Amino acid sequence: MRILLTLLSIGFCLPAASGKGLPHILVILVDDMGYGDLKSYNPDSRIPTPHLDKLAQEGMRFTDAHAPGPLCHLSRYGLMTGRYPFRANTGAWRSEPSIKAGQTTIASLLRGKGYRTAMVGKWHLGFRENGYDKPLPGGPVDVGFDTFFGIRASTDIPPYFYIRGNRAVSEPTGRIASNHSEGWSRIQGAFWRAGGISPDLQLEDVLPRFTEEALTVIDTHDVSAGKPLFLYLAYPAPHTPWLPSAQYRGKSGAGMYGEFTAMVDGEIGRVLQAFETRKLARDTLVIFTSDNGPVWYEADVKRFAHDSSGGLRGMKADAWEGGHRMPFLLRWPGVVDAGSTTSHLVCFTDLLATFAEITDAPLPDHLSFDSESFLPILTDPDSPHPPRGPIVMKAGSGAMMIRDGDWKLIDQLGSGGFSTPKRVKPGPGDPTGQLYNLSTDPSEKSNLWHMHPELVSQLGARLREIAR
Numbered sequence: 001m002r003i004l005l006t007l008l009s010i011g012f013c014l015p016a017a018s019g020k021g022l023p024h025i026l027v028i029l030v031d032d033m034g035y036g037d038l039k040s041y042n043p044d045s046r047i048p049t050p051h052l053d054k055l056a057q058e059g060m061r062f063t064d065a066h067a068p069g070p071l072c073h074l075s076r077y078g079l080m081t082g083r084y085p086f087r088a089n090t091g092a093w094r095s096e097p098s099i100k101a102g103q104t105t106i107a108s109l110l111r112g113k114g115y116r117t118a119m120v121g122k123w124h125l126g127f128r129e130n131g132y133d134k135p136l137p138g139g140p141v142d143v144g145f146d147t148f149f150g151i152r153a154s155t156d157i158p159p160y161f162y163i164r165g166n167r168a169v170s171e172p173t174g175r176i177a178s179n180h181s182e183g184w185s186r187i188q189g190a191f192w193r194a195g196g197i198s199p200d201l202q203l204e205d206v207l208p209r210f211t212e213e214a215l216t217v218i219d220t221h222d223v224s225a226g227k228p229l230f231l232y233l234a235y236p237a238p239h240t241p242w243l244p245s246a247q248y249r250g251k252s253g254a255g256m257y258g259e260f261t262a263m264v265d266g267e268i269g270r271v272l273q274a275f276e277t278r279k280l281a282r283d284t285l286v287i288f289t290s291d292n293g294p295v296w297y298e299a300d301v302k303r304f305a306h307d308s309s310g311g312l313r314g315m316k317a318d319a320w321e322g323g324h325r326m327p328f329l330l331r332w333p334g335v336v337d338a339g340s341t342t343s344h345l346v347c348f349t350d351l352l353a354t355f356a357e358i359t360d361a362p363l364p365d366h367l368s369f370d371s372e373s374f375l376p377i378l379t380d381p382d383s384p385h386p387p388r389g390p391i392v393m394k395a396g397s398g399a400m401m402i403r404d405g406d407w408k409l410i411d412q413l414g415s416g417g418f419s420t421p422k423r424v425k426p427g428p429g430d431p432t433g434q435l436y437n438l439s440t441d442p443s444e445k446s447n448l449w450h451m452h453p454e455l456v457s458q459l460g461a462r463l464r465e466i467a468r
Contacts, residue, residue, distance in 0.1 A: 022113065022114070022359055023228065023283055023285045024275075024283055024285070025110065025228070025284070026231050026233065026271075026284055026285070027230075027232045027233070028271070028286070028288045028289075029076070029079065029232070029233070029235070029289060030237065030238065030264055030288075030290045030291070031154070031234075031235060031237055031238065031290065032072075032237075032238055032239040032290070032291070032292065032316060033238055033290035033294060033326075033327065034290070034293055034309045034315070034322065035293070035325050035327055036309050036311065036312070037049065037261055037294065038052050038053065040057075041310050042307065042311075044307070046253030046258060047254050047261050050265065050269070051265050051269030052288060052329065055272065055288060057338065058331050059329055059330050060329070060330045060331075060341065060381075061327075061329055061341045062330065062341075062344070063341060063343050064343050064344065064345045064346070065289065065327075066325055066326065066346070066391055066393070066403070067291060067324040067347075068085055068324075068370070068393060069084075069292070069395075070317050070319070070324045070393070070395055070396055070417055071396050072153075073091075073098065073124045074086075074090055075292050076125055078349045079291075079348040079349070079351060080106060080107070080125065081349075081352070081369075082363075082369040083368070083370050083371075084349065084467075085098075085394070086392075086394040087370075093126035094129075094153075095128075095129050096126050096129075096138070097125065097127060097137070097138025098125040098126045099143050101142070104364060105143045105144045105352075106144070106230075106232075106352050107119070107144025107145045108143060108144030109356060109359070109361050110355060110359065110361075111145075111146065111230075112361060113359040114227055115227060116225075116227045116230065117147075118145060118147045118148075119147070119150065120149050120210050120213045120214045120217065120232070120233050121232075121233055121235055121236060122150060122154065122234045122235070123139055123234070124152070125139075126139075127139045127166075132159070132168045132171045135166045136163060136166045139166055147217070148164070149210075149213045150163055150234070151163065151206065154236055154240075155203050155206050155236050155239065156193055156240045157195075158172070158196055159172035159195050159196035160176065160195070160198065160201050160203065161196075161197070162198065168198070169198070170198040170201075171198060172196030172198045173199065174198065174199055175196060176195065176203075178192065178193050178194040179191060179241065185295075185297065187295055188257070188295055189240065189241070190241045190242055190243060190256070191240040191241050191242075204243040204245070207243075207263065207264070208245070208267060210235060210236075211271060214233050214274075215274050217231055218231070218274045218275060218278060219274065219278070221280075223278075223280075229280075233271065235264060237261075238257060238261045238263075238294075242259070242260040243260065244256065244259035244260045248262045248266065253305070254304045254308075257294075258304070258306065268288070272286070281333070282333045283333075285331070285332045286330065287328070288327070288328070289327060289328045289329070290326045292317070293308075293314065293318065293322045293323045293324065293326075294308040294309065294315055294316060294322075295315060295316050311443055312442065313443050314415050315417070315418055316396075316418055317396030317397070317417030317419075318395060318416055318418060319393070319415065319417060320410075320415055321438070321443075321444060323415075328346070330378065332378060342377055344374060344377045344388065345388040347388075349370045350371050350373065350374055351371075353369065353372055353373040354371075354374050354375050358375060370466075374388075389404075390403060390404040390463075394467075395417050396416065396417035397422050399412045399415075399417075399423070400463055400467060402459050402462060402466070403438075404459060406438055407435065407437060407438070407459060408434075408436045408444075409435050409456065409460065410435075411460065412433055412434075413425075413432070413433065413434060431447055434449060435448045435449045435452060435456055435459070
C-alpha cells in the first residue's frame with residue numbers, strides 16, 4: 001500500500017479498470033532498432049518516427065538504458081525474468097525453454113496481482129519442441145501469460161508459423177527459399193533463411209498481423225471486470241527481413257531499413273491510438289524500447305548520412321555501447337512529467353523490481369534477481385537518488401562487460417560482437433582489455449586501461465563476483 005499511497009499523493013488517478021489502483025501496463029519491445037533512429041534521440045535521424053517522438057514528448061526519455069544482452073534472446077530473457085541472461089542456458093532456445101518452470105517473470109508477477117496478461121509477437125525464449133502437430137510447452141502461457149499469439153523467433157529464422165497459446169495455428173508444411181537483397185550485407189535487406197513455412201503466414205504480413213492481434217486484446221479488455229491489463233507487444237521488426245508496405249516506401253532517407261522502421265512507428269501509433277479510443281491511455285503506463293542495437297555498418301552511415309547508433313560505437317551483438325544502449329521511453333500520465341529526461345542508469349532486468357514496487361508485490365528471494373526498481377526516478381525525479389548498482393553483460397562472442405557509475409570495463413580488446421575487429425590479440429605492452437569513462441567519452445574512443453590500473457583491478461574483481 002505504501003507505493004499506492006505515494007502515487008495518490010502526487011496526483012495519480014485510479015485506473016477505471018481496477019479497484020486496486022493499479023495502472024494498465026503496455027510494454028512495446030521492437031527488434032534491432034538503434035539508439036539514433038528516433039528523432040527524439042537523434043535530431044539528424046533520416047527516419048520519420050512521429051508517433052514515438054510524440055510518446056517522448058508526453059513522457060520521460062531515458063538516455064542511459066541498457067539491454068541485458070546485445071542479442072535478441074539474451075535481451076528478452078533479462079526483460080522477462082529480471083535476471084542476467086548469462087545465468088541461464090538461453091542458447092538452447094531452438095528446442096528447450098530458456099525460462100524454467102515456476103520461475104518468476106514480469107507476467108507471473110503481474111498476474112499474481114490480478115492483471116489480465118497478454119503477449120503478442122516474437123518470443124525467442126524457446127519451447128519444448130516435439131513436433132509442430134503437438135503442444136509447445138514452456139512458452140508464454142506457461143510462464144505467466146493468459147494468452148499468446150506470436151512466432152517462436154525472428155522472421156528470418158525458420159520454420160515460420162504462428163502460435164496461439166501453446167499450439168501451432170497451422171503447421172509449417174510448406175517450403176520457402178532463402179532471399180537476399182543486392183547492395184546490402186548478407187544479413188541486411190529483405191533477408192530470410194530457407195525453411196519450413198505454414199500456408200497461413202506471409203512474411204510481409206507478420207508486422208501488421210501482430211498489430212491487429214494487439215488491437216483485439218485492447219478492444220476486448222473488459223474494464224468492468226476490474227482487472228488491469230498487461231500487454232507485452234514484441235514486434236519482430238525492424239529486424240530483417242526489411243519488408244516495408246507500399247505506403248512507407250520512399251518515405252525515409254535511410255533506405256529499406258528506414259522505411260521499415262517508419263512502418264514500425266506507424267504500427268505503434270495504431271496501438272497507442274487504440275488505448276486512446278478505449279479511454280485507457282490516461283491510466284496506462286507505457287514503456288517502449290528495443291531489444292538490442294541495429295545491424296548498421298559504417299558504410300551504411302556514410303551511404304545514407306544516417307547514424308543508427310546515434311554517435312555510439314558499435315552495433316548489434318557488441319559490448320560497445322551501440323550494441324546495448326537503447327532508446328527507452330516511458331509515459332505515465334499523472335505520474336511522469338511530460339517532456340522529461342533522465343540520465344539514471346537502468347537495465348531491462350529492472351522492470352521486474354519496478355513492477356513489483358508499483359503493485360506492492362513481494363519478490364521471492366529477491367537476492368536471486370539482477371533487478372533494481374527505478375520507480376523513485378518516475379515519482380520524484382528531482383530528488384537525489386542512489387545510483388544503480390553495476391550492470392554486467394555478456395556480448396555476442398563472449399566478451400564480458402561491467403558498467404559501474406561512469407566507468408565501463410570490457411575484459412578483452414575488440415567489439416565482442418558483430419563489428420570488426422571482434423577480438424584483438426594484445427601485443428607486447430598493449431592493454432588486455434578496455435576501460436572507458438562514459439561521462440566524458442560516450443563514444444568509447446579513449447581506452448584508459450593503462451591509466452587506471454587500480455580501477456581495472458577493482459572492476460574486474462566486481463565483474464567476476466557478480467558473474468560467478
